[in-house]
Amino acid sequence: DTAVSQTPKYLVTQMGNDKSIKCEQNLGHDTMYWYKQDSKKFLKIMFSYNNKELIINETVPNRFSPKSPDKAHLNLHINSLELGDSAVYFCASSQARTGAPYEQYFGPGTRLTVT
Amino acid sequence: SQQGEEDPQALSIQEGENATMNCSYKTSINNLQWYRQNSGRGLVHLILIRSNEREKHSGRLRVTLDTSKKSSSLLITASRAADTASYFCATATMDSSYKLIFGSGTRLLVRP
Numbered sequence: 001d002t003a004v005s006q007t008p009k010y011l012v013t014q015m016g017n018d019k020s021i022k023c024e025q026n027l028g029h030d031t032m033y034w035y036k037q038d039s040k041k042f043l044k045i046m047f048s049y050n051n052k053e054l055i056i057n058e059t060v061p062n063r064f065s066p067k068s069p070d071k072a073h074l075n076l077h078i079n080s081l082e083l084g085d086s087a088v089y090f091c092a093s094s095q096a097r098t099g100a101p102y103e104q105y106f107g108p109g110t111r112l113t114v115t
Numbered sequence: 116s117q118q119g120e121e122d123p124q125a126l127s128i129q130e131g132e133n134a135t136m137n138c139s140y141k142t143s144i145n146n147l148q149w150y151r152q153n154s155g156r157g158l159v160h161l162i163l164i165r166s167n168e169r170e171k172h173s174g175r176l177r178v179t180l181d182t183s184k185k186s187s188s189l190l191i192t193a194s195r196a197a198d199t200a201s202y203f204c205a206t207a208t209m210d211s212s213y214k215l216i217f218g219s220g221t222r223l224l225v226r227p
Binding site (some may be wrong): 004031035040041042043044045048050055056090092094102103104105106107108109 | 150156158159163203213214215217222
């Protein structure tokens with residue numbers, strides 16, 4: 001069974017559209033993350049939820065809105081897509097106990113292409 | 116700004132040789148982690164070293180941490196073609212945000 005899964009794997013859309021990416025983890029972890037990896041492979045944290053509570057909200061345009069319906073799911077909705085949003089988006093999860101980050105488990109990524 | 120900087124950016128070696136990658140960071144950390152990313156895939160956790168540890172081993176991997184120099188190194192011994200991937204260091208900050216800050220990565224090519 002896939003530990004962290006994301007859908008879709010590929011997403012091609014036009015500027016101005018709204019799209020969502022879904023993530024699910026079956027590891028029983030409390031914490032989930034969204035990362036953006038640009039064309040130079042630089043990986044940057046966007047958001048993190050712990051037990052459905054938003055705990056990390058980096059400097060991300062408010063066109064990006066995460067939603068965590070339960071601790072096994074973290075979705076990412078993007079409004080009014082722009083060319084610069086083209087990237088690979090990774091979901092990850094971890095069991096962060098005592099406030100210290102433990103290893104993170106990553107999904108396979110969603111390659112978003114905005115034309 | 117980006118926490119981790121990795122060196123070299125790219126490394127090409129022959130199968131059987133050792134590969135060493137270095138990571139430098141800027142602020143105090145709780146722990147440092149190394150991840151591997153195969154082309155077109157997600158990241159896979161390799162090893163975690165805490166700020167009070169100096170060296171850690173896992174199979175063919177050896178990680179060192181020097182908090183006085185704010186640097187870490189990852190050594191892969193007896194490399195294999197299957198080790199070809201990008202390797203990232205990630206630092207965990209001292210606050211309680213569970214945040215990992217990733218370095219720029221080293222692209223490793225192991226030639227058969």
